[in-house]
Amino acid sequence: MPDGPINATVTIPGSKSLSNRYLILAALSSRPVRLVGLLRSRDTELMMGALAALGVRCDVDPVTDTMVTVTPPVSGRFRGDVDVYCGLAGTVMRFVPGLALFADGPVRFDGDEQAYARPMKPVLDGLEQLGAKVDYLGEEGFLPFTITPPSALPSAEAMAPVSIDSSGSSQFISGLLLIGSKLPGGLRLTHTGEKTPSLPHIRMTVADVNGAGGEAVAEESAHTWTVAPKPLQLPETVTVEPDLSNAAPFLGAALIAGGTVRVPHWPETTTQPGGLLPGYLERMGAQVSFPEQNGVRYCEVTGDGSVRGLGTFDLTAAGEIAPSLAAILVFADKPTDMVGIGHLRGHETNRLAALVNEIARVGGKAEELPDGLRIEPVSDERLHGAEMETYADHRMATFAAMLGLRIPGISVINVATTRKTLPDFVGMWNGMLA
Missing domain, CATH: 3.65.10.10 (Enolpyruvate transferase domain)
Structure with a gap:
């Protein structure tokens, strides 16, 4: 913490x-x-x-x-x-x-x-x-x-x-x-x-x-x-944007713990579903801005530790950030039904079942819906530390780390599973907290 x-x-x-x-x-x-x-x-x-x-x-x-x-x-x-x-x-x-x-x-x-x-x-x-x-x-x-290729296409x-x-x-x-x-x-x-x-x-x-x-x-x-049938050729040099979905645990930390987190090189336009993240965080009560410094565009998120529940929240367009948003909504002021994410049952693990299990493990309240997840608020006093399972799923590991921002005594089993998409997650997380 x-x-x-x-x-x-x-x-x-x-x-x-x-x-x-x-x-x-x-x-x-x-x-x-x-x-x-x-x-x-x-x-x-x-x-x-x-x-x-x-x-x-x-x-x-x-x-x-x-x-x-x-x-x-x-x-x-x-x-x-x-x-x-x-x-x-x-x-x-x-x-x-x-x-x-x-x-x-x-x-x-x-x-x-x-x-x-x-x-x-x-x-x-x-x-x-x-x-x-x-x-x-x-x-x-x-x-x-x-797979055996056909003799003729x-x-x-x-x-x-x-x-x-x-x-x-x-x-x-x-x-x-x-x-x-x-x-x-x-x-x-x-x-x-x-x-x-x-x-x-x-x-x-x-x-x-x-x-x-x-x-x-x-x-x-x-x-x-x-x-159409056309020869493909990428440009000689292609630059990869930062992973905006992987920004979710860090930017979300500003809502859970309070304070300000900035992510540089945030694109003005993007095809990444994570590009929807700033708008979602704003709906939850964050202050979001996009300052520029020395030609670099930042996404800056500020929170005061309060989180606004969203009622029915359609996440069809960006299901991959659902675990990070679920971690934030554990601390919300009213229930949220995250819907449009039934397909998360077929990801690295059944993420809906995993989220329900791990929220219950720390004293929270959640249940699966046919097409999503309902999270109901409980007082911070009811939440307690636990050893969190990750199910070999990188997003469940970052979810657990986010809960640890506000719940003392959280430990994460196999946090190394974050190497799937964030090879130095632990170093980045500790650096943020320092």
């Missing part, structure tokens, strides 16, 4: 979502691409390892460490008869299988044991509709599996039609959109489910494909996306 109000500036590493999308698009380009400010974390290391297995070179600059040059295969074909290890990274297990469609042999996919519970079937169904053969080595629809005479239910994750749609440009006739992808989770992440993918010279078009009212 801090001794008093916080006053800190915290520099956030590059966006995981953008880093792994750029790595895929660089692998699909025809010339080398230099990625500047790339996040170096377990998820991006797993992505670079997967690409290396497929014959893509990822050369890390020894001086900056966050500058990586990606060189795609000269032939344009990926290496087959290889093993890809996904760890627990959703972007790896759901984006890389599409590249196997263009490999010269079967590609075997495996991951951490906990990854076996993460659904995969929609993206694999999509690849089967494009001619791939999928052999499940365990339970159908989950890791591990082998779909015809160039028309866009290849694919229909999947992506209700469980926007990554299923993104994984197919990323490869649509490389199909001879392009791709027409239709989502058959009633809801589309995390639409901003899909919009991010569309923008990134177009930024690489592609032609992706969204028909969101029809739950349909088209991608």
Whole structure:
């Protein structure tokens, strides 16, 4: 716990979502691409390892460490008869299988044991509709599996039609959109489910494909996306924005503990769902501003320790920051129903169940809803310290750290799971409190 109000500036590493999308698009380009400010974390290391297995070179600059040059295969074909290890990274297990469609042999996919519970079937169904053969080595629809590319890709005479239910994750749609440009006739992808989770992440993918010279078009009212057949090529140098969702624990600390936290290099416009964070914090009672100093734009959040509950709070557009917002709302003045986040049951862990368990562990009150989570306030006197489980989930670890800002006696099991997206979370957190 801090001794008093916080006053800190915290520099956030590059966006995981953008880093792994750029790595895929660089692998699909025809010339080398230099990625500047790339996040170096377990998820991006797993992505670079997967690409290396497929014959893509990822050369890390020894001086900056966050500058990586990606060189795609000269032939344009990926290496087959290889093993890809996904760890627990959703972007790896759901984006890389599409590249196997263009490999010269079967590609075997495996991951951490906990990854076996993460659904995969929609993206694999999509690849089967494009001619791939999928052999499940365990339970159908989950890791591990082998993808055998088709002997011939779909015809160039028309866009290849694919229909999947992506209700469980926007990554299923993104994984197919990323490869649509490389199909001879392009791709027409239709989502058959009633809801589309995390639409901003899909919009991010569309923008990134177009930024690489592609032609992706969204028909969101029809739950349909088209991608024209075009050669992709990212610019020679691409700079990665800071991960705005990873800013949530730090900026949220200003509301929980009181004080001011600033994050530099905050973009004026962004496709990241985390770009919605300042508005959410403002609704909870924070003062938010965007000062500039020496040409650097900051997001500055100030709080006084009071938190405003939000009643019904639709988080469909930014579910990945739900754990951080839940930590803040534990201290709110009235109940909040966070809705539109039922798909969080299929993330690194069942995040809704995990949040209910851990809020109860410290004496708080929460319950699952069909499509979200209800958090009801209790007095600070009822809240008490505990050893918090993280479920091998980086967002649950940062959630627990946030509770420790106001509840004495909090300890976090396996805080190292934050290496998934924040390799030095502990150092950054202690630096903020210092």
